[in-house]
Amino acid sequence: MLGMDRLETNLGRLARLGFTDTQRALAMLSTWPGGATDCADLLSGVADPDLALTGLYRLADEDPGLHARMAEDPALATRLVHVLGASAGLQQHLVRHPTHVDQLAGSLARTPAATLRRQLLVAVGADPDATEPVAAHLSGDELRLAYHAAVLRIAARDLSAEDPATIQPDISAELSDLADAVLEAALAIARGEVGADQAARLRFAVVALGKTGGQELNYISDVDVLYVVEPHVDDQGAPCIGGNDLTVLGSRIASALARICSAHTGVGTIWPVDAALRPEGKAGPLVRTLASHGTYYEKWAKSWEFQAMLKARASAGDLALGRAFVDMVSPMVWQIGGREGFVHDVQAMRRRVVRLIPAKERDREIKLGEGGLRDTEFTVQLLELVHGRVDERVCKSGTLPGLEALVEYGYVGREDGAEMAAAYRFQRAMEHRVQLYRMRRTHLVPDDPVDLRRLGRSLGFRRNPAEELVKAWRDSTRRVVALHQRIFYSPLLEAVSHITSEALRLTTQAAQDRLHGLGYADPRAALQHIEALTQGMGRPAEIQRQILPAMLGWFADGPNPDAGLLAFRKVSEALGRTSWYLRALRDGGTMAERLALVLSTSRYATDMLLRAPQAVQLLTDEGDSIPRPAEKLRADFTAIALRHDDALGAADAIRAQRRRELLRTSMADILGRIDIEAVGEALSNIAAATLDATLQVVSREAEQRGEPLPAIAIMAMGRWGGGEMSYASDADCMFVMEDSDDPEAQRRAIAAITRLRELLRRPGADPALEIDADLRPEGKGGPMVRTLESFRAYYQRWSSTWEAQALVRCAVGAGDRELGNSLVEVIDPLRWPEGGLTDKQVVEIRRLKARMESERLPRGVERSRHTKLGPGGLSDVEWVVQLIQLQHAYEHPQLRTTETLPALRAERELGLVSESDAEILEQAWLLASRIRNVIMLVRARASDTLPTDGADGAAVAAAMGFEGSGPLKAHYREVTHRARGVVERLFWGE
Structure with a gap:
């Protein structure tokens, strides 16, 4: 038995450390030469300890001295297991090339761009000091190996970072530097293929676009480029090549460069080079001279083509020629915001991107989905291109630098900018981690639980990695959607509010379609409310026109946007000419968003708010903690009451103060600022x-x-x-x-x-x-x-x-x-009876519980949906906890509490309830309690029964964070079913 106990203890510890296949892990660790405990502890911090352990053994087969090297160099060991535990692709690379483990030794500080360029040129046998390097090794395999070695170093630095989101911009910048170096080395190989003498006849520049140009590249991505060529001149100043020959030779070099980067060999591949953003796209010539580019952009380029040039940067080859192109096209880029219909075109492009996402991928898209990376990028670019015409301080090529400039110079609020930047960094870090696993291009959040768990752990989530990750991601997309709708779609509100403008305006029907698309059940009524709020040219209407674009989106985030908009109209009509309210609507974005969510979620809170609209000020409170201390509340209530001489007046004041505090609490609850306890x-x-x-x-x-x-x-x-x-x-x-x-x-x-x-x-x-x-x-x-x-x-x-x-x-x-x-x-x-309960008393409690279950459940109610008396509901959990208290509190003072969860947690700590059973019971109690409160908040009517149909069911589910009543019901049944199993063992003794 001792052996079995120890085995179970080891298995339990391995599970707590993050291993899923604990039996296999225990067997493998027991034979690890470096020591099982140390190895297990080392692996506990990685994304997938099981994957990392497998990788260690595979790598040790290729390098028998691996464990000794890891023992000698703890930093190398840590970096290695982080890579092995997060990336099956890099693990495969290391198994094939075990000497690349050396890349993880020493400093992993960011490698300077010039050093990367030199390393890759040397790898292909080119002179890095030459003006136009020509490679001696033309297979490309040396380049691929050098590239993967560099990626390995970058990934190790990334994966071992304490905060992946914080380091993400620097990782993307280094990947962009590496892309520049790859393009330089590939160009050197291309020169070798066409012949050094031929290549020397022309100047060849690679201009990076997109994420590469903005220094924000992913691990696996197409590298968008554009090529510029010019003839070299001889000593007499005559061109060495010209006409069609220049285009043909330049195209040969460009094609070879692209082939070298994208070719698949036994050594692996790098990434595709995409020149589709060039003038005329794939139908146009692959290379152009500077003058030809200039003619095209001056005469024929469309708005989106200038937007694509926003991030243009000289990347490889003749950098002076590349910079000449950027200098030529840049003034045109920063004037495009003045084109008629430009904003509309950009909005239409973004909407088209969303529409084209396959339905099965829409809810998993990190990049293209609503609230994803593209929303942030398009928002920043739109603001830059509109304001950059007159303010060159905001003319930045990268997303985060652009956002930082917009915040610094007042175009975006500091809080808004910080939220958008944080969401963008987090989502980019997610995107990186997803791509690293198989070293494949993808922007989808995995739907497999194992993959989700690994992804969550790689981003620092430990307790419930998959759930915490999805929640953090959903939170980030909600924040971005709110900001994106407020800034990006403001012309929609100009059309809805019938403002006369030279700008392109949507028709009334288009506005209704947009409102319907946002989730409004009655777009025509919504338009009437908007017109009432925005009619006239006075200050109240002006501020309403400014805030409504955001409010409409925020209402749409709630379960009932139509009710939210109607309630907002009533509050605004009551307070519309109050100066603080107008300022809060215009400048207090947080207050406006909170108000929208409260009004569109809760009839309970809305009814109280409409009773005293001035209470909307509670939404601006940042410092008041909830729950408010009991003694402070008593003092406040008593002071308010005793100001009135008569009892009826005092009672009315008490009830009004109670309403205010209930409203404060309910709004904090709706906004997610406090938990159920x-x-x-x-x-x-x-x-x-x-x-x-x-x-x-x-x-x-x-x-x-x-x-x-x-x-x-x-x-x-x-x-x-x-x-x-x-x-x-x-x-x-x-x-x-x-x-x-x-x-x-x-x-x-x-x-x-x-x-x-x-x-x-x-x-x-x-x-x-x-x-x-x-x-x-x-x-x-x-x-x-x-x-x-x-x-x-x-x-x-x-x-x-x-x-x-x-x-x-x-x-x-x-x-x-x-x-x-x-x-x-x-x-x-x-x-707390001395000696606990007698057997007779336990039987009496059980009989009383059985009678309550059979007699008190309302007739016609589905038992499994009753949050109080149903199986695994509140009553089940509370009776289990109280029975144990009655039996053991006499000898354990920590059980002498009136609160359910603190008592349950004390019972767990004392070993009276197992950790897993306590977790199941706590989850069921919290879920049932939350559902009861949400029902009251949404309907303003109490019910102990989970609604599963109709508008109420959908609204309750939405307020709980579920997409439909079906998933909420399924989740509730799963949680309470587990809890009922625990109750049957602990309470009924079955």
């Missing part, structure tokens, strides 16, 4: 502050009548006691008063509680707080208020097992804290 704590604190302030109002009123109240404490029970209230929760509680000889004391206390309940549930626009005292001794038949001594006597003589379980979640909620704590001392022996 924080929501529960926030709502529980709000309930406590509400009851505390109202009790003080009632107490003041009684004193004014000459009937002072005894000390009263309100004991929080149920979800309130656990700090886990939902938006639909009642305030479950018990009322305790101090012991008194005054025969009138209890009558006054009961009258006060009756008055308190009356004040808080009066009809009105503000949400009522229902008080439920049914968990008090003797239930509905017992007195509403008891003295402390009465509580003590009852619990010592007559309390039942179910009451002990109910008291697990009893805490001081409001009122007299000292009195409340005295009652806690009374109930502690009952809920």
Whole structure:
């Protein structure tokens, strides 16, 4: 058994380190000469430890001294396993060429461009100091080997970086430098093929375009180029070649260069060279002289061709000639933004790209999909080309340098620019990691779970790599879509709002089509709302015209864009001439985006916001933490209440303040600023502050009548006691008063509680707080208020097992804290019983649970969809946790908590629940709690049943981050099914 225990321990540790095939890994590690533990630890930080381990053994077969070298050079070992664990393609290369492991030794700082050029020219037998190098080795294999060696160094630097997104621009720049060096060496081979004497008759320049030109190349990508040729002149100044001969010879060299780079041999390949962006495209001559290029761009080039030239850069060959071309075409590029219809053409091009994405790939496209790399690149280029006509400071060729300039000089907000840059770097890092795996050109997020896990780990996600990666990616695309729509599609709003302009405007029908495409169910009504918001030439209409392009896109991100736009119109009509609101709409992009998401997601929050539109200011709060501290809330509520002399006015003020705090919490929830545990704590604190302030109002009123109240404490029970209230929760509680000889004391206390309940549930626009005292001794038949001594006597003589379980979640909620704590001392022996539960009590709890499951489920409700009483739902999880607390809290003080998840986590730490079981139960509890809250937020009506059909089902699913109610239902069933299995073992003993 000891051997088996140790095996299981080792397997468990390997799983925690990231291995998936732990049995195989254990067997392989046990024979690793360098030590199994050290090797396992070394591999734990890589993208795919199993892949890396396999690679080590394959490489060790080719190089028996590998493990010794790794031991001698820890840096080399780390770089090697990072490469082996992230790239099957580079792993294959190393197995074929094991001496290339040496490339990973020493410094991996970025290699200067000049050094790369020299290395590759030397590899092909060319003189790097020659003006026009000619290669001696013409097969191209030496170039391919040198190229892969350089890529290996770059990849090792990339993969071992602490932050892949931060280093990404530098990696892309070095890959672009390497592309320049490859083109230079390939050109040297091409010269050797045509003959040095022939090649010496002309000047040949390679101009890089696209990502290569912008110094932002991928690992695997077409390299876009354009060729310029001119004749050399002899000593008398006469051209050495001219006319058709110049074009023919230049084309031979260009064709050879392209073939050398793209050819597949036993050594591998490099990448395709694409000259399709040249004048006339593939139908035009492969090479042109400077004058011929100039004539074409001056007379016939289209707008998109100038946009393609934005990143033109002299790359290889005759750099002076290449720079002459760039200098010639650059002024034309930076004036193209003034062409009639230019913006429309660029927008149409971007939309066409999105339409052409195959449907099955649309949701996986890193590059071309909505919110992907192209959105950022097109946005930056559009701004540059429009503003660069008059401001050369923003004329940059690269995406990130261009964005940085636009931010610096005020064309893009700093926050917007930072978000777009961060999303772009992250997405480029994703793209790099995807391509590295097989060293193939791709821009798709993998759909295979194993590939997703490896990709997530390569980008630093460890706990749930696939889920965390997809969430981070989706978050980045949502941010980019919002920014892209606000900036890139602003002419759409000019058309929708009927602004007279010389610029091209969309027709009303086109505007409706666009709104329909964004997700509006009633585009005609949406247009009417937009017209109402933007009509006139005053300041409010002007600011609305500025902000609506973004708002329309942000509404479309929510479950109900039509409702969001209508609510926005109502809020704007109420606040449209308020100066702070106008400034916030124009300058506070974050506030506007938040408002759009809240209005299009939640009827619950929208109803409260329309009750007091000024509360929209809460969306500008950055410093207020949620949940707000309970004592701070109590102080605020009490201060507001006591400003009013009469009880009704004070109660109205309390309820209005409660509405404000509920709105603050719900908006933070919708915006993803707080998690479900924080929501529960926030709502529980709000309930406590509400009851505390109202009790003080009632107490003041009684004193004014000459009937002072005894000390009263309100004991929080149920979800309130656990700090886990939902938006639909009642305030479950018990009322305790101090012991008194005054025969009138209890009558006054009961009258006060009756008055308190009356004040808080009066009809009105503000949400009522229902008080439920049914968990008090003797239930509905017992007195509403008891003295402390009465509580003590009852619990010592007559309390039942179910009451002990109910008291697990009893805490001081409001009122007299000292009195409340005295009652806690009374109930502690009952809920944390010495020696735990008896077998009879366990059976009693199980019987009660079984009866509740059979009797309390509403008729006609599908049991599997009931988030509270259904299998694996809230009740299942909470009863498991409470049963263990009742059994073991007497000997483990850390279990003495009223909160479900902290209790579950303590049970896990104590070994009372396994780590996997605890994780399953926690996930189910969080999911069910979140669904209940989202239902309330979306519908403004409480329900414990997961909606799966119709608009409500779709809206709830969207608010939960699912694309349709079907996937949400499937996810819920999967999670709760696992949880029910745990419950059957831990609670029912099956």
